[in-house]
Amino acid sequence: MFMRDAVSILNLTKILDGRPILNDVSFALRTGTITALLGPNGAGKTTLLGCLLGLLAPDAGDMTLLGEPTERLSPATRSRIGFVPQSLTGLGWFHVQELLTYVASYRDRPEDREDPVWMQWAALAPQARIRSLSGGERQRLAIVLAMRFSPDLIFLDEPIASLDPQARYDFMRLLPGYVRRRNATVLISSHILSDLEAFCDRYLILDRGTLLMDVEAEALGTRYRRLPAHAAAASGGREVIAAADGSVWIDGHAGDTEAEPSLPASIEHLFLALTR
Structure with missing residues (x-):
């Protein structure tokens, strides 16, 4: 079964x-x-x-x-x-x-x-x-x-x-x-x-x-995104955690624009942000 x-x-x-x-x-x-x-x-x-x-x-x-x-x-x-x-x-x-x-x-x-x-x-x-x-x-x-x-x-x-x-x-x-x-x-x-x-x-x-x-692996590049701090508030997503480099992890980001590009996302970045 x-x-x-x-x-x-x-x-x-x-x-x-x-x-x-x-x-x-x-x-x-x-x-x-x-x-x-x-x-x-x-x-x-x-x-x-x-x-x-x-x-x-x-x-x-x-x-x-x-x-x-x-x-x-x-x-x-x-x-x-x-x-x-x-x-x-x-x-x-x-x-x-x-x-x-x-x-x-x-x-x-x-x-x-x-x-x-x-x-x-x-x-x-x-x-x-x-x-x-x-x-x-x-x-x-x-x-x-x-x-x-x-x-x-x-x-x-x-x-x-x-x-x-x-x-x-x-x-x-x-x-x-x-x-x-x-x-x-x-x-x-x-x-x-x-x-x-x-x-x-x-x-x-x-x-x-x-x-x-x-978190699912595929969600790292879709549902979860890492944005510059100045763009996070306007992203339309929920803030998960702020990273030490000034970027912010967002859950539910609507998508990149020219004025609001996401940074390269990896499980290592998310892990370090959550456990620092």
Whole structure:
């Protein structure tokens, strides 16, 4: 059965040491889309992913993944979810192939859906010990472990920061193609905003545990525009935020005129304006 929303979060709240790390966060992820989760350090991004994966218990709120409550995910649904952490730690005594075989042993029929593309991309020596791998090689291995069995829902926590330029470029080409082929859903957290603009459909901006904005990529150049301050008042749109350079983000701008041109708009500009 087709599900429009692969992820649903309603009023998610998480409190640690008496401080709200997530404050009444709500959003849904449509099936077949790639969504970026953005925020400065300490915004609550990793905590949110931890709650979705069942690694942290929320203090309030409801969450579903692929149609099931997160606290009662069936084994079949869990097998459809992939996760890439910020860094792959431990397990240093394994050889690469040993770890892949070990993880595969937990699947009923791992051969049914194994995708060789990711192993080819990672280009890791099967007999290399994990403790001998560089940071970038470990991250490629973490991506392989998440993607190897063709998940339908993928959570990526800073997956590309430690990759070299070629590996990062190839990853950004492979991921959208994979999503299109499988109608998969991706939530990716990253600080490399220029990379995300190449393939994300939507952006969630989180700061101090609060969801500040939920914006579609196509709306950055249509519904949301960045105008010089002197033109904002006459634009006919709603002011969202004033940027440090004196420009103003407008929601609902009627369109450019010769006297009222918009400035180049990007998610990086909007992010910096909202979280400065």
